[in-house]
Amino acid sequence: MKTKKKLAIVTGGGSGIGFAIAEAFVQSDIHTIIVGRDQEKLRAACDRLGSNCNSISCDLTQLDKIPSVVSGIIAEYGHIDILVNNAGINMKKAFIEVTDQDFQGILQTNVTAVFSFSREVVKHQLSKGIKGVVINISSMASQYGIPKVIAYTASKAAIEGMTRAMATELSPHGIRINCIAPGFIATDMSARALDADPERKSKAIGRTPMGYLGQPSDIGAAALFLASDTAKYITGVILPVDGGNAVGF
Ligand code: NAP
Numbered sequence: 001m002k003t004k005k006k007l008a009i010v011t012g013g014g015s016g017i018g019f020a021i022a023e024a025f026v027q028s029d030i031h032t033i034i035v036g037r038d039q040e041k042l043r044a045a046c047d048r049l050g051s052n053c054n055s056i057s058c059d060l061t062q063l064d065k066i067p068s069v070v071s072g073i074i075a076e077y078g079h080i081d082i083l084v085n086n087a088g089i090n091m092k093k094a095f096i097e098v099t100d101q102d103f104q105g106i107l108q109t110n111v112t113a114v115f116s117f118s119r120e121v122v123k124h125q126l127s128k129g130i131k132g133v134v135i136n137i138s139s140m141a142s143q144y145g146i147p148k149v150i151a152y153t154a155s156k157a158a159i160e161g162m163t164r165a166m167a168t169e170l171s172p173h174g175i176r177i178n179c180i181a182p183g184f185i186a187t188d189m190s191a192r193a194l195d196a197d198p199e200r201k202s203k204a205i206g207r208t209p210m211g212y213l214g215q216p217s218d219i220g221a222a223a224l225f226l227a228s229d230t231a232k233y234i235t236g237v238i239l240p241v242d243g244g245n246a247v248g249f
Contacts, residue, residue, distance in 0.1 A: 019045055036055070061105075083118060115162065136178070
């Protein structure tokens with residue numbers, strides 16, 4: 001099936017923020033491929049998202065699988081216009097208890113896989129002259145210091161640096177690279193980090209001028225904007241979608 005529609009890939013699109021991004025895309029008639037490890041979750045997400053959505057199961061830490069995932073999508077759909085590198089994992093642990101393996105594990109998912117996936121997609125876009133869009137997802141952890149998330153913080157700071165480096169190298173070819181820095185958004189990930197730690201939760205909300213957690217759909221709307229031609233002169237930005245958290249007192 002070659003598609004004439006725009007085609008997007010959303011990693012981690014089976015749940016949380018990724019699901020909301022995929023939902024915003026399919027509702028705008030962008031054919032969307034969601035990628036994750038959990039086939040059941042992907043199937044349930046596709047059922048909810050309808051015929052404009054398909055899924056591919058892949059553990060992104062297996063870097064050697066990424067080229068064939070990308071070439072398989074190109075073979076089936078003909079082109080890839082938009083990539084959202086949303087899949088990510090967090091780990092809350094005291095600094096001195098984080099092992100080298102823990103640290104590398106977070107970086108493998110949150111940084112190295114993002115690099116590999118982006119390289120394969122951009123290679124295709126450059127060879128076909130596609131004016132593509134890549135959207136990365138960072139975090140408030142790269143805007144200010146948060147204790148007990150050392151590897152996650154390192155990974156999200158790397159994502160912001162990579163966004164700027166990619167934007168300078170690829171924007172001359174018409175490929176726009178941007179990043180969304182979500183504040184505290186109500187998902188399973190934030191529930192795991194905040195619900196058992198009421199002090200952290202009230203701190204997160206207390207420094208959010210809007211006074212409440214964001215919804216995944218808030219990130220979906222921002223991603224749809226950055227992916228659209230309305231944002232055709234926007235590249236290399238880190239866009240906080242955070243209820244003011246990054247500037248909160
Ligand atoms: P989530 O619900 O836990 O979603 C994470 C997604 O990533 C899952 O769908 C998961 O799918 C996928 N994933 C994780 N490891 C993977 C791997 N090795 N291969 C393939 N897929 C993988 O969390 P979320 O809150 O929506 O987070 C989404 C992104 O937003 C992350 O990058 C996170 O760092 C960022 N973020 C979230 C918040 C927040 O407050 N929620 C704030 C700032 C930034 P499977 O389980 O199927 O593998």
